[in-house]
Amino acid sequence: MRRLLTVTAVAACSAFFSAPVMANDGVQKLTEDPSQWVLQTGDYANTRHSKLKQIDTENVGKLQVAWTFSTGVLRGHEGSPLVVGDVMYVHTPFPNIVYALDLNDEGRIIWKYEPKQDPNVIPVMCCDTVNRGLAYADGKVFLHQADTKVVALDAKTGKVLWSAVNGDPKKGETNTATVMPVKDKLLVGISGGEYGVRCHLTAYDMNTGKQIWRAYSMGPDDEILFDPEKTMSLGKPVGKDSSLKTWQGDQWKIGGGCTWGWYSYDPKTNTVYYGSGNPSTWNPAQRPGDNKWSMTIFARDPDSGMAKWVYQMTPHDQWDYDGINEMILVDQEFDGKMRPMLVHFDRNGFAYTLDRKTGELLLAEKYDPAVNWATKVDMDKNSPTFGRPLVVEKYSTEHNGEDVNTTGICPAALGTKDQQPASFSPQTGLFYVPTNHVCMDYEPFHVSYTPGQPYVGATLSMFPAPNSHGGMGNFIAWDARKGKIVWTKPEQFSVWSGALSTDGGVVFYGTLEGYLKAVDAKTGKELYRFKTPSGIIGNVMTYTHKGKQYVAVLSGVGGWAGIGLAAGLTDPNAGLGAVGGYSALSSYTALGGQLSVFTLPQ
Amino acid sequence: MFSKLSLMRTGAVALCMALAPLSVSAQTLSKQGDPTPVKDEDGKYFDKSGAPTYNIKPDGTVDWATYSGYRRYHAECHVCHGPDGMGSTYAPALIDSLKTMDYDHFQEVVVGGRQNVGGGNEKVMPSFGLNKNVMCYLDDIYVYLRARSDDALGRARPAKREDKTPVITATEKACLGE
Numbered sequence: 017m018r019r020l021l022t023v024t025a026v027a028a029c030s031a032f033f034s035a036p037v038m039a040n041d042g043v044q045k046l047t048e049d050p051s052q053w054v055l056q057t058g059d060y061a062n063t064r065h066s067k068l069k070q071i072d073t074e075n076v077g078k079l080q081v082a083w084t085f086s087t088g089v090l091r092g093h094e095g096s097p098l099v100v101g102d103v104m105y106v107h108t109p110f111p112n113i114v115y116a117l118d119l120n121d122e123g124r125i126i127w128k129y130e131p132k133q134d135p136n137v138i139p140v141m142c143c144d145t146v147n148r149g150l151a152y153a154d155g156k157v158f159l160h161q162a163d164t165k166v167v168a169l170d171a172k173t174g175k176v177l178w179s180a181v182n183g184d185p186k187k188g189e190t191n192t193a194t195v196m197p198v199k200d201k202l203l204v205g206i207s208g209g210e211y212g213v214r215c216h217l218t219a220y221d222m223n224t225g226k227q228i229w230r231a232y233s234m235g236p237d238d239e240i241l242f243d244p245e246k247t248m249s250l251g252k253p254v255g256k257d258s259s260l261k262t263w264q265g266d267q268w269k270i271g272g273g274c275t276w277g278w279y280s281y282d283p284k285t286n287t288v289y290y291g292s293g294n295p296s297t298w299n300p301a302q303r304p305g306d307n308k309w310s311m312t313i314f315a316r317d318p319d320s321g322m323a324k325w326v327y328q329m330t331p332h333d334q335w336d337y338d339g340i341n342e343m344i345l346v347d348q349e350f351d352g353k354m355r356p357m358l359v360h361f362d363r364n365g366f367a368y369t370l371d372r373k374t375g376e377l378l379l380a381e382k383y384d385p386a387v388n389w390a391t392k393v394d395m396d397k398n399s400p401t402f403g404r405p406l407v408v409e410k411y412s413t414e415h416n417g418e419d420v421n422t423t424g425i426c427p428a429a430l431g432t433k434d435q436q437p438a439s440f441s442p443q444t445g446l447f448y449v450p451t452n453h454v455c456m457d458y459e460p461f462h463v464s465y466t467p468g469q470p471y472v473g474a475t476l477s478m479f480p481a482p483n484s485h486g487g488m489g490n491f492i493a494w495d496a497r498k499g500k501i502v503w504t505k506p507e508q509f510s511v512w513s514g515a516l517s518t519d520g521g522v523v524f525y526g527t528l529e530g531y532l533k534a535v536d537a538k539t540g541k542e543l544y545r546f547k548t549p550s551g552i553i554g555n556v557m558t559y560t561h562k563g564k565q566y567v568a569v570l571s572g573v574g575g576w577a578g579i580g581l582a583a584g585l586t587d588p589n590a591g592l593g594a595v596g597g598y599s600a601l602s603s604y605t606a607l608g609g610q611l612s613v614f615t616l617p618q
Numbered sequence: 619m620f621s622k623l624s625l626m627r628t629g630a631v632a633l634c635m636a637l638a639p640l641s642v643s644a645q646t647l648s649k650q651g652d653p654t655p656v657k658d659e660d661g662k663y664f665d666k667s668g669a670p671t672y673n674i675k676p677d678g679t680v681d682w683a684t685y686s687g688y689r690r691y692h693a694e695c696h697v698c699h700g701p702d703g704m705g706s707t708y709a710p711a712l713i714d715s716l717k718t719m720d721y722d723h724f725q726e727v728v729v730g731g732r733q734n735v736g737g738g739n740e741k742v743m744p745s746f747g748l749n750k751n752v753m754c755y756l757d758d759i760y761v762y763l764r765a766r767s768d769d770a771l772g773r774a775r776p777a778k779r780e781d782k783t784p785v786i787t788a789t790e791k792a793c794l795g796e
Contacts, residue, residue, distance in 0.1 A: 087738075088738045089738045089739075090738050090739040091708075091739070091740065092707065092708075110740055111740065135733055135735045135740060135742050136742070138735075138740050138741075138742040139698070139731070139742045139743065139744035140744070143697050143698075143708075144707070144708050145740065210697075421775065457775070459689065461689065461693070463693075463751050464750050464751060464794055464795075464796075466748060466749055466750065466751075469746075469748060469749040469751070470694060470697075470749070470751070471751075472693050472694065472697075472751075473693070474693060475688075475689045475690075475692040475693045476692065477692060477701060477774075477775060478701070573707050574707045574708065578706060578707030578708065579696075579697065579698065579700055579706035579707060579708050579709075580700070580701065580706075582700055582704070582705060582706040582707050583700050583701060583702070583704030583705055583706070583711070584704075585701065601707075602705075602707075607707060607739065609738070
């Protein structure tokens, strides 16, 4: 049994709260006000689009730095600040400091919260100690710390209102993700796929921190919260033991399927959407079967946690293509009919368009032409492989077997896109997607499981996509109705920063060298760039203060990108020693955590 | 203190647990000496001080340990130390570390871990003493990094290698407890 809450905190604080609110109209309303930014993803639909248009294609070239703020932490800075009213909330990577800054007083620190966490959690977090940020609802700022403690802070004072413990770092359970406030609940994920953790989504009472439900990604029906008759997949009920049937023995108990990505919510149908990560280990030979429900899009009822529908994108993963990237909810015309769509750019290199009400698969197309591990996703409803990727044997690490190095697989394990979220502009009807243009060699081998120790089981080496522009990234515009790239802007490094589009017709994103860039949403033409102090893996956000529009982004190189690309990548096919010095990120930028805020000159 | 011979033979995991709490303070910053192999034990090579070493032929053929170390490094260490021992935004370049670090010191850090926290740049090297996927291959990882550090081996995957000898296979199995 887990200890779910700090008893004293709850006892001390519950007195302050009146009856729980019915639905979180508060968050919904705040996200409709473009002058504030209260969720990491901008809104419940995860569009990362702002209606602000003071800064537009005409004047964005004149953008200037208005003010800056050092976070005092040097690790990789993912996520973005929030703005609620006149206060900005800034978070940091481990130790997960939270600052409340007064926008009326030149960013003076109103309060600072710094949790005490065991440093032993640091090395358990695979690939840097990033944190993808805070969420705000009902006068509370929510933080999910590295050590999986979830805390609710009083937005005014920074006082801890309640805290809950979501996992155990000693077992490899950690957190990097943000949280999602929905109605009177807080939805929370967990990481640890490289440690054999069986991951889950958990709902806590927003006012007390009491655990309401927990839905595992794999296991018996009552633990994954599936109704065998009512939970649907590709138009059919999933049936009994839909997860257990796809694993051998007890492997599901250390099966991964982590939930470290983004969560979206459709208030109309009362449904939350999110994806699950890789099955563990990375050695597919040690886990025969489809390994459900890893690599899956989930649609759940936030009140009960019950799954409405699921779709597994990469059955029996052999490449580490986690399915955790954001689900963007938009209504667009598809084949002449308005559809409630869910659009998802998966690590596996396919962009999926589904009907979010029913889970019907409408379209799945490659969003980088380099993708080669599968020819396509089978769209024939009558085919026995309907909805599955048609895997190319040559690139199948399962087919080639243990101790064999499978070469030239595109994309690499970090995916055509990792967690860095895309944006959707209703103005153009297009998605703006930060991508990686990197391929890999992958050699699986046998590993033994020790609780709390890494459980990886593959060696991999990465290199820029061959026969292309030589760079490791692209920033693209995507049409999810047609499944087509509209324009591509090549980048030297993977684009590891979340995009922001605005009604000013501008799209913003950051680069690993440290540039904040603004491009024309219609054409991709670069309109502005500014080099911030460190590489950008944070997400761009915008807000207004006293009637003026600002654009803000966190710099601070790190994360998987900083680890993989710091020394540059070698192309094994180009022969020994062929690393161009140009490809080393470390010759462009160094560590540093800083917030940069931009605006137009007076 | 440490046996200069392979830890694997003496039941690496049990031994390493006992060693874990050692402090690093008494270390001298010195590189392991001449890497020339003077002894070949069933496909494993040792230098004159008894430390494991690489054996790379003029045509580029590497010994099994170097090859195995390449694989294990890229499974267990590169997520922090970057590809090919080159370092990252998160952890130091081990090909540089080995220039001032001998075999004993290397083992001690990997077995016991190390913390360097505070100042906004939290750095923690985990302790791998309990992890068979590392401990059973510690010499291999060392040998691989030693070759990289000496510039005897380039960045890519070694193209040609010696075969795994039956003794190496048997020792590996025993260490993993299989």
